[in-house]
Amino acid sequence: MAETMVHKILREHLVEGELAAGREIGVRIDQCLTQDATGTTAFLLFEAMQIPRVRCELAVSYVDHNMAQFGPENHNDHLYLQSVATKLGAYHSRPGNGICHQVHLERFGQPGKTLLGSDSHTPTNGGIGMLAIGAGGLDVAVAMGGGPFYMTCPRVIGVELTGSLQPWVASKDIIFRLLSILTTKGNVGCVVEYHGKGVGCLNVPARSTCTNMGAELGVTTSVFPSDDLTRQFMQAQERGDSWEALAADPGARYDRITKMLHAERDAVVIENIRTYCAGVEVSKPDKNGFVKVGFDKIVIDLNELEPLCATPGSPDNITTVGRHAGKRVDQVLVGSCTNSSYQDLMLCAGALKGHTVHPNVEMGVSPGSRQVFTMIGRSGALADFIAAGARVLESACGPCIGQGQSPGQDRVSLRSFNRNFSGRSGTKNDTVYLVSPETAVASAITGVFTDPRDLTERLGIACPQVGWPERFEVDDSMIVPPVPADRADRAEVVRAPTIVTPPGGQPVPEDLAGKILIKVGEKITTDHIMPAGAFLKFRSNVPEYAKAVFHPLNEPDQPTFHERASSLRDAGGHGVILAGDSYGQGSSREHAALCPMYLGVKAVIAKAIERIHKANLINFAIVPLLLEDAADYDRLEEGDELRIPALAAAVRDGAETVKVTDASRGFDFACRLELSERDRRTLAAGGKLLLTGQGSR
Numbered sequence: 001m002a003e004t005m006v007h008k009i010l011r012e013h014l015v016e017g018e019l020a021a022g023r024e025i026g027v028r029i030d031q032c033l034t035q036d037a038t039g040t041t042a043f044l045l046f047e048a049m050q051i052p053r054v055r056c057e058l059a060v061s062y063v064d065h066n067m068a069q070f071g072p073e074n075h076n077d078h079l080y081l082q083s084v085a086t087k088l089g090a091y092h093s094r095p096g097n098g099i100c101h102q103v104h105l106e107r108f109g110q111p112g113k114t115l116l117g118s119d120s121h122t123p124t125n126g127g128i129g130m131l132a133i134g135a136g137g138l139d140v141a142v143a144m145g146g147g148p149f150y151m152t153c154p155r156v157i158g159v160e161l162t163g164s165l166q167p168w169v170a171s172k173d174i175i176f177r178l179l180s181i182l183t184t185k186g187n188v189g190c191v192v193e194y195h196g197k198g199v200g201c202l203n204v205p206a207r208s209t210c211t212n213m214g215a216e217l218g219v220t221t222s223v224f225p226s227d228d229l230t231r232q233f234m235q236a237q238e239r240g241d242s243w244e245a246l247a248a249d250p251g252a253r254y255d256r257i258t259k260m261l262h263a264e265r266d267a268v269v270i271e272n273i274r275t276y277c278a279g280v281e282v283s284k285p286d287k288n289g290f291v292k293v294g295f296d297k298i299v300i301d302l303n304e305l306e307p308l309c310a311t312p313g314s315p316d317n318i319t320t321v322g323r324h325a326g327k328r329v330d331q332v333l334v335g336s337c338t339n340s341s342y343q344d345l346m347l348c349a350g351a352l353k354g355h356t357v358h359p360n361v362e363m364g365v366s367p368g369s370r371q372v373f374t375m376i377g378r379s380g381a382l383a384d385f386i387a388a389g390a391r392v393l394e395s396a397c398g399p400c401i402g403q404g405q406s407p408g409q410d411r412v413s414l415r416s417f418n419r420n421f422s423g424r425s426g427t428k429n430d431t432v433y434l435v436s437p438e439t440a441v442a443s444a445i446t447g448v449f450t451d452p453r454d455l456t457e458r459l460g461i462a463c464p465q466v467g468w469p470e471r472f473e474v475d476d477s478m479i480v481p482p483v484p485a486d487r488a489d490r491a492e493v494v495r496a497p498t499i500v501t502p503p504g505g506q507p508v509p510e511d512l513a514g515k516i517l518i519k520v521g522e523k524i525t526t527d528h529i530m531p532a533g534a535f536l537k538f539r540s541n542v543p544e545y546a547k548a549v550f551h552p553l554n555e556p557d558q559p560t561f562h563e564r565a566s567s568l569r570d571a572g573g574h575g576v577i578l579a580g581d582s583y584g585q586g587s588s589r590e591h592a593a594l595c596p597m598y599l600g601v602k603a604v605i606a607k608a609i610e611r612i613h614k615a616n617l618i619n620f621a622i623v624p625l626l627l628e629d630a631a632d633y634d635r636l637e638e639g640d641e642l643r644i645p646a647l648a649a650a651v652r653d654g655a656e657t658v659k660v661t662d663a664s665r666g667f668d669f670a671c672r673l674e675l676s677e678r679d680r681r682t683l684a685a686g687g688k689l690l691l692t693g694q695g696s697r
């Protein structure tokens with residue numbers, strides 16, 4: 001039977017289960033990556049598992065997030081990571097070498113392989129034809145130790161690209177269009193597979209922009225075929241030998257996708273589905289106004305695509321750039337793992353050449369890797385940035401994770417990044433728009449929101465043609481190789497006192513007797529639960545970092561979440577978090593489960609929980625409970641006392657629902673336990689580490 005590319009890779013790597021959408025499968029992982037903000041925990045947990053050496057084909061530890069170095073913590077982390085990773089058999093990409101996803105694409109990504117990374121944007125490497133998946137650090141630690149990764153066998157969403165991109169329209173606009181169709185909600189358990197003639201106008205970094213930001217769709221990953229352009233990219237990286245062609249078989253069928261949408265509230269999304277999808281069917285509204293929308297595949301004509309942007313608050317608030325034309329812009333940032341390739345930066349430098357950044361605007365540029373940095377340096381583009389007045393930042397995540405460049409209050413910031421969750425920039429109630437590098441640079445020149453196509457018409461600036469380098473500057477001297485196995489015993493791990501072994505889990509309580517510690521709304525991200533920015537430096541110290549749980553939601557002059565939760569825990573009570581839809585979307589940071597666990601949280605009750613966060617909750621023995629009737633959310637309040645008798649038995653014995661009593665208000669409601677057999681065993685054991693039998697309580 002004709003197969004999709006996703007199924008080909010999965011079939012090659014299947015170690016447990018069968019390839020039927022919705023079933024749990026175990027997949028062999030070839031490559032693993034960690035970054036410093038999640039990597040310290042991943043390696044501490046790997047050490048706790050007492051596996052002497054990395055067993056997957058390749059593991060790379062990167063340092064790119066936590067670079068500000070206020071206080072000793074960050075440097076301590078870097079030293080720990082370099083020593084532990086290389087001792088245990090991983091490569092280590094040193095601070096300054098670049099953002100993990102960009103460097104991995106340049107130096108290690110390989111078509112047809114599987115990659116598991118402790119960062120939600122690991123799917124970036126789908127642009128080179130890998131099945132690249134983001135996960136919590138504990139799952140990555142297990143994969144480094146040679147264990148399979150368990151996931152739901154995905155439904156494959158086919159995205160056909162036709163035509164070719166017009167000048168000033170970018171691959172970022174493709175993923176924006178996709179976000180306007182699929183949104184950030186309701187895509188859990190799916191993988192996006194791109195195909196069609198239009199793929200041929202996108203080079204590997206441009207493809208990776210789409211797969212990178214596929215993370216914002218909430219899908220497991222996204223993948224492009226591996227073709228001649230992939231071969232050229234790998235040859236130019238001196239890795240042509242590792243190339244292989246990979247594509248779906250002719251006639252391969254993609255899954256039919258169905259989504260529940262609200263006829264009125266989601267009217268624009270339904271209209272987009274009608275415009276861009278084939279085989280669309282929309283049911284009649286149910287009593288609550290919801291319709292079932294089904295379609296066979298998505299078709300995007302690149303000739304018709306125009307510059308798009310995501311307006312503040314969520315990456316799926318998509319409008320055209322033209323709609324904001326003329327609006328004042330105060331800050332422009334180009335960088336992040338979404339758009340900081342050689343091509344992206346050469347294009348921006350080319351447009352800026354001979355101009356000065358508008359006096360309204362502060363512009364910052366961060367090259368994605370040392371390779372990109374070196375090449376813009378040698379080509380003269382770096383001098384063009386400097387001459388134009390752009391502030392050149394180091395090769396790292398930087399402002400994308402709120403490490404500097406926070407915008408002023410009510411100031412409009414345009415970023416070529418992938419996330420604009422409120423407050424992520426480090427400024428409360430910020431106004432961050434996500435745009436392509438093309439739109440970013442056009443607006444930096446004019447000082448107002450500018451459709452980049454207008455640059456040519458109004459200012460006579462032609463769209464720069466960025467040639468493909470025959471050879472990239474290959475220099476792996478900042479990648480430290482593993483210590484040879486026969487010398488590893490003697491290698492010392494540098495462990496400063498700021499690196500604290502994470503606490504172990506406890507089995508699910510037999511009877512839950514607790515309290516709703518916080519009631520949060522819809523689309524709460526891991527940035528709300530466990531903010532990064534200035535708190536990043538505490539990632540390797542759970543008791544310290546736990547003080548920041550729900551920090552952005554703490555009310556002034558009221559006890560913080562940390563204070564409320566720790567006093568309940570110390571009194572022997574069980575904490576519960578109540579949430580709306582898409583709880584835990586965004587990053588893979590397992591601290592969003594680990595720190596609440598440390599504070600005594602035993603369950604999350606929500607309308608829906610995102611994939612990686614749900615897995616992290618289970619790994620740390622917090623029970624994910626889904627409201628059977630979403631309307632019960634409105635009846636529950638913060639401070640309510642909850643009882644769930646025989647919760648542990650329900651988890652162990654395969655119950656699909658549990659009855660919860662709100663003892664404060666005197667009513668019962670039902671919650672679903674959507675758990676695999678393995679999830680149940682993990683929760684019952686007190687978390688994944690204890691399930692393996694090697695962790696300590």
Ligand code: MIC
Nearest residue numbers: 037038119120121587588589
């Ligand atoms: C992010 O973009 O939010 C991060 C920071 O890269 C996270 C990882 C982390 O929190 O360390 C992610 O995307 O997984």
Ligand code: SF4
Nearest residue numbers: 121336337397400401
């Ligand atoms: Fe770093 Fe931002 Fe990419 Fe996350 S999204 S890996 S913080 S550049």
